[in-house]
Amino acid sequence: MVATQQNMTTTNPVIPAHAGTQNPEPPVLIDVENLSVEFPVSSGTLFSRNRATLHAVDNVSLSIRKGESLGLVGESGSGKTTLGRAILHLQKATRGRVLFEGQPINTMRGRELRNLRRRMQIIFQDPYSSLDPRMSAGAIIGEGITIHNLASTRADYNRRVAELLEMVGLNPEMARRFPHEFSGGQRQRIGIARALAVEPDFIICDEPVSALDVSIQAQILSLLANLQSELGLTYLFVAHDLSVVRHISDRVAVMYLGRIVEIATSADLYSIPQHPYTYALISGIPVPDPRIEARRQRVILGGEPANPANPPTGCHFHPRCPFATDQCTTEKPQLRQTKTNRQVSCHRSEELTLEGV
Numbered sequence: 001m002v003a004t005q006q007n008m009t010t011t012n013p014v015i016p017a018h019a020g021t022q023n024p025e026p027p028v029l030i031d032v033e034n035l036s037v038e039f040p041v042s043s044g045t046l047f048s049r050n051r052a053t054l055h056a057v058d059n060v061s062l063s064i065r066k067g068e069s070l071g072l073v074g075e076s077g078s079g080k081t082t083l084g085r086a087i088l089h090l091q092k093a094t095r096g097r098v099l100f101e102g103q104p105i106n107t108m109r110g111r112e113l114r115n116l117r118r119r120m121q122i123i124f125q126d127p128y129s130s131l132d133p134r135m136s137a138g139a140i141i142g143e144g145i146t147i148h149n150l151a152s153t154r155a156d157y158n159r160r161v162a163e164l165l166e167m168v169g170l171n172p173e174m175a176r177r178f179p180h181e182f183s184g185g186q187r188q189r190i191g192i193a194r195a196l197a198v199e200p201d202f203i204i205c206d207e208p209v210s211a212l213d214v215s216i217q218a219q220i221l222s223l224l225a226n227l228q229s230e231l232g233l234t235y236l237f238v239a240h241d242l243s244v245v246r247h248i249s250d251r252v253a254v255m256y257l258g259r260i261v262e263i264a265t266s267a268d269l270y271s272i273p274q275h276p277y278t279y280a281l282i283s284g285i286p287v288p289d290p291r292i293e294a295r296r297q298r299v300i301l302g303g304e305p306a307n308p309a310n311p312p313t314g315c316h317f318h319p320r321c322p323f324a325t326d327q328c329t330t331e332k333p334q335l336r337q338t339k340t341n342r343q344v345s346c347h348r349s350e351e352l353t354l355e356g357v
Contacts, residue, residue: 032083052309079255087120203234250265263343
């Protein structure tokens with residue numbers, strides 16, 4: 001039986017300029033192998049010793065190549081941020097490992113880990129709480145320069161801070177101002193400059209525009225894309241909004257309840273999703289053309305995501321999936337390569353014909 005979504009109109013997605021080139025694939029920078037992050041939780045009673053286990057990240061494997069931008073999307077609570085923190089070794093993994101240029105991060109300690117920190121940075125979601133209100137913008141940006149001894153003199157330090165401010169579109173004279181004197185977009189630019197200060201290779205962008213106005217979001221996304229092109233950066237771009245990820249990602253990984261359910265190029269994922277959860281997310285993206293929007297069919301997911309401390313058996317998505325079968329309720333689907341050169345975790349992905357936007 002083939003489940004078909006009809007009356008859908010497909011438009012051409014926006015693809016990053018460097019996607020789809022014929023050049024040989026660059027080497028893998030980040031390799032995540034069977035990574036799991038679990039947290040113990042109490043049963044809720046005051047004196048009870050009974051504990052459950054919250055599976056924030058459940059056996060995730062993925063890779064990110066040098067110069068690539070990998071989008072990571074999913075609902076709130078799906079484990080996106082926890083996965084990002086585990087990749088940076090800010091959160092200890094329960095099982096599995098993370099490799100940076102083939103070297104395992106999980107076993108690094110002391111100076112070795114500190115030297116690696118310089119090559120991996122993070123841009124935080126909230127531009128208000130992520131900046132120390134007692135430090136000036138220049139001191140916030142220059143802190144990494146001081147820690148890693150990247151400036152030999154005070155003049156060199158000041159010059160580097162001024163360059164970073166200009167790089168993110170701020171006036172160098174703003175270095176003396178404090179965070180409360182900046183707008184939200186300007187604060188996020190300071191956060192980006194702070195991440196760039198130590199000349200990293202890999203940056204995790206943890207929902208960097210979700211707290212900003214829509215008009216400012218476009219400016220920050222454009223800035224991040226330009227910086228990637230100029231500096232050869234590698235991004236893991238975490239977001240819950242697929243319309244944001246679409247414009248900056250070469251590939252997109254979709255996460256649900258701690259598991260990766262689909263990984264594909266941005267063009268393929270948005271035009272022909274192969275996992276029902278991906279399709280449901282994409283069907284909710286508004287289309288500017290009212291005629292197309294009126295003809296579109298949407299998948300409205302019932303209920304809420306399951307409790308990660310007590311996830312469903314089999315496929316975690318099956319209680320909300322309109323295409324679930326008995327197999328989905330008992331057998332866990334594996335993330336496997338398909339004929340269309342993507343990875344999908346769904347028992348019925350080859351049967352379904354789903355069209356995106």
